[in-house]
Amino acid sequence: MSRDDAPNFRYTTALPCGHTGSLQERQQYPLKAKIMLSTITIERWYTHHKGQVYVSFSGGKDSTVLLHLVRSIYPEVPGIYCDTGLEYPEIRDFVKTIPNITWIRPVMPFNQVIQKYGYPIVSKEQSQYIDQYRKAKSEKTKETRWKGNKHGRGKISEKWKYLLDAPFKISDRCCEVMKKRPFKIYEKETGRFPYIGILAAESSKRVQEFNKFGCNAFTAKRPMSKPLSTWLEKDIWDYLKMHSIEYSSIYNMGYERTGCMFCLYGHHISSQDRLELMKKTHPKQYQYCMEKLGLKEVLKWYPTRSKDCYRSDK
Numbered sequence: 641m642s643r644d645d646a647p648n649f650r651y652t653t654a655l656p657c658g659h660t661g662s663l664q665e666r667q668q669y670p671l672k673a674k675i676m677l678s679t680i681t682i683e684r685w686y687t688h689h690k691g692q693v694y695v696s697f698s699g700g701k702d703s704t705v706l707l708h709l710v711r712s713i714y715p716e717v718p719g720i721y722c723d724t725g726l727e728y729p730e731i732r733d734f735v736k737t738i739p740n741i742t743w744i745r746p747v748m749p750f751n752q753v754i755q756k757y758g759y760p761i762v763s764k765e766q767s768q769y770i771d772q773y774r775k776a777k778s779e780k781t782k783e784t785r786w787k788g789n790k791h792g793r794g795k796i797s798e799k800w801k802y803l804l805d806a807p808f809k810i811s812d813r814c815c816e817v818m819k820k821r822p823f824k825i826y827e828k829e830t831g832r833f834p835y836i837g838i839l840a841a842e843s844s845k846r847v848q849e850f851n852k853f854g855c856n857a858f859t860a861k862r863p864m865s866k867p868l869s870t871w872l873e874k875d876i877w878d879y880l881k882m883h884s885i886e887y888s889s890i891y892n893m894g895y896e897r898t899g900c901m902f903c904l905y906g907h908h909i910s911s912q913d914r915l916e917l918m919k920k921t922h923p924k925q926y927q928y929c930m931e932k933l934g935l936k937e938v939l940k941w942y943p944t945r946s947k948d949c950y951r952s953d954k
Contacts, residue, residue: 663840663850666870671878675709678867681855682710685835685865686717688858693865694832695719696823697741699731700898704887705879706837706868707738718742720826720834724818726750726900728922734888744822750902751933753817758809759935761904761942762800765845769796770803771811806941808934814903824862833863839876840869893921902929908943915939 666674686693695710697703697719710717719741723732735741748756760767773785773796788795796804803810823834840850846869853860855869868876880887890898896912901922907914915935919926930936 663847663870667841667872669870671875671882674871674875675879677870678709678855679713681865681867682713682835685833685856685867686714688856689833692830692832693717693835694826694830695835696837697721697735697738698837698898699727699735699888700837701876701880701887701891702839702868703837704885705876706835708879708883708885709867710835716740717835718832720744720823722746722819722822724750724900726818726902728888728890728895728898728901730890730893731888731898734886734890737886742826744826746818746822748817750814750818753814754809754933757813757817758811759904759938760812760814761810761938762803762908763905764812764815766797766800767810767905768812769794770800771809771813773804774810803941806938808938808941818900833865835865835867837868838866839871839873840866841872893917901925902933902935904935904938904942 666677669677691714693714695703695707695717697707699721707719719738721735721741721743723743723745725745735743758767758771769785773782776782776785784794785796786801827833838846840846849857850866850869855867856865857863879885888898894912894917895914897914901914901918915926915929918929
């Protein structure tokens, strides 16, 4: 597909996938147009960093598409997989089949993370606010987290304030310790800059980041490229089918999403009860999750799609 075939695109030198149209407009483009724009984004990131780049590869469907896209242009680009110990075994097995993948690991295991920092529940934003309220040394911080700032933002949602009384720690530090930190160490040691396979449609925070930086965040505190920002889930599946790309068998077991097996972010609004599915497909991991990691007690406070876990008095 040539650039002339794309629907009324305006090109900039820095942000081909950023400020030349709204996210909503770009999400409606046909897949071929999105592929073209993603390719331009990939090329500019690679050129800007003189080839010192890598693909953050999780083994999920999104990063599988991203790796294929990047290597269709630059076959030598390495993929980096962070083995947190929390991934589905099918994901780890799939990653082992992909060439030129470097495995990195966090320094601290998950059980120590939740003991030191707390459980990741509800969302990164809300778990952060709950943690900050609990640890606040100033009344101003507590007031902001309780009532919000002058715009009403930055507050603990009314529906989650009861979690302040929960008898366990809650925080957003898990992703930082288990995933972000190992990648930051890799970047510092190698001087490489990442391609990340995330879709802006998956969270409001990602939409805000897209509106601020576009797909190539050259000026961000941690620079990164997100060539799939404007893609939708249907685009991912269509691309995999279009190119006959193999993906992890975990998706054939009924899972809509992968990620960390024990993560509870968004579990209350998910269209799928991953824990109930895990109980059927991975009973050993489910048992470990409930008993050894303490999620059985957490779920007494945190509402999920499972009726037996719903705390109706809250």
